[in-house]
Amino acid sequence: MKDEFEFLDLGKEVELRGDTGLEFDVVVVGSGPGGGIVAEKAASVGLKVLVVEKGGWLNSAALPQNDSTAFSNFQSNLLLTTDSNLLGIITATTFGGSGAINWSACFPPQAYVRKEWAEQHGLKWIQSPEFQDCIDTVMKKIGASPPETQNHRNALLLEGARKLGYAAQPLHQNLQPGHNCGGCGWGCSGGPNGAHKLDPTRTTLLNAHKLGAKFAKGFEVERVLFQKDRNTVKGIFGHWTDPTTGHRTPVTVRAKRVVVSAGAINTPLILLRSRLSNYNIGRHLHLHPTCLITSTYPTLTHPQDGNILTCAVTEFENHLGTGYGTKLECLDMNLPFAFNAVPYSNPATFKAQLTMYKRQANHIVLLRDRTSGRVYPDPKTGGPKVAYDMSVEDTRNMIRGIIGLVRILYTQGALTIVVPICGLATYVRPSEVEEPASAGFENPSIATFIKKLEDYEKSGVVPWFSLGSAHAQGAARMGKSARDSVVDEWGRVWGKKGLYVADSGLLPSASGANPQVTTLALSERVARGLGNEVDAAVISKAKL
The missing domain is CATH 3.50.50.60 (FAD/NAD(P)-binding domain)
Structure with a gap:
């Protein structure tokens, strides 16, 4: 263009x-x-x-951006965090x-x-035909339409939800027909066929x-x-x-x-x-805290193929009718996000884990937070400072969503599952001989892993989360x-x-x-x- x-x-x-x-x-x-x-x-x-x-x-001419130059398109080069370092924003x-x-x-x-x-x-x-017309108008302006396809990790999420009886749905996209670009998070270059995201x-x-x-x-x-x-x-x-x-x-x-x-x-x-x-x-600042869960599989996942986010699991979005809970979604698989999810123990192990990128899939648990925070000017620089912490209720909702996502990933054959909670070891699936898939969640390894998460849910206290936010509101x-x-x-x-x-x-x-x-x-x-x-x-x- x-x-x-x-x-x-x-x-x-x-x-x-x-x-x-x-x-x-x-x-x-x-x-x-x-x-x-x-x-x-x-x-x-x-x-x-x-x-x-x-x-x-x-x-x-400047697109697509690479993983280093793209940082300049974000506040503080992607280094903005809350005062408590709970979330990167x-x-x-x-x-x-x-x-x-x-x-x-x-x-x-x-x-x-x-x-x-x-x-x-x-x-x-807000509950009137007038506002609905505003919604319909903007959906038309940006060309929102159902997704043409589901890539590996989106299909994995939908199929796992179907098997477990969880509510899930495809998401409309503001894309031109034929768009098939996994790099829109760094700015849409249009992909190989020139179809673009219909951004502002x-x-x-x-x-x-x-x-x-x-x-x-x-x-x-x-x-x-x-x-x-x-x-x-x-x-x-x-x-x-x-x-x-x-x-x-x-x-x-x-x-x-x-x-x-x-x-x-x-x-x-x-x-x-x-x-x-x-x-x-x-x-009254809300941040939609998200927890990045990474998993690996026996076969290739083609991590950068297809559109990034084309479905959501909505099973946990309205806990006990309160209006608060979580959605389970897919994440951009650019290298900084993908490698950020890989735990570090020593150089050799970390290097071996990075080689699994082509078999990796990243998903997020997105929280509708009742907690609110505050943005205020840094007294020294005038830049943004953010005061924000999660309540016990929000923490419990986040853990419920994590448990739901872990169940989906396990059902879909994940070999490893990383939940970024301090002190929680990576889940590693035993061999089929040791724990047959037919036993499902009765298998001791996954039952023990989920039990640890359920203990966090009951207490509402987590040692330390690694969380992010892309939805300041x-x-x-x-x-x-x-x-x-x-x-x-x-x-x-x-x-x-x-x-x-x-x-x-x-x-x-x-x-x-x-x-x-x-x-x-x-x-x-x-x-x-x-x-x-x-x-x-x-x-x-x-x-x-």
């Missing part, structure tokens, strides 16, 4: 117009799924739009945001989650470009600017980095509307640097009043005229599923609200 985007040279713009000479109707801070939706809508109603992105642009800093480097799973918000948000957070419209750079941002929107990359926004009344938006201030020289230029952009779409980790920091005082900013959440939220039902920041949020920070609590579609649908509603405001203003002006 011919690269369609041209990015402003803000150094030259400042030279020509002066530091305050740039002016737009709307500035969208962040180019991820939410930002793309709003930019497209704002441009479609005739507004002059600028989308600014802190990261760079992965154009076709993956969040995008690249043009297209999380949509450019996710695994294409399209999981609409589920009924029990929508019910919770309507009843507990006062968002009655090929859908909403591209549409916004065609409608006249402008773009700037390498622009890190420091704060939103306000009029003298401290409540009315007048623009943004930040620094633009020249991609050739590395020189940083201070830039002010004037605008009557600013939409912050920098993600649940960075949006709260921008709001706090803008001297907003709402107590909820940065709080909340921290700028939507609600019915400023007492318990940051924005209203249209994404408008409480008490501020012309300031909006449109990203995963809007989610009132954890979505319990890959949040791409939920984020898009909520941002679609924010975009519609902004469009309605513009239409109303035009009508009012016409009457005058």
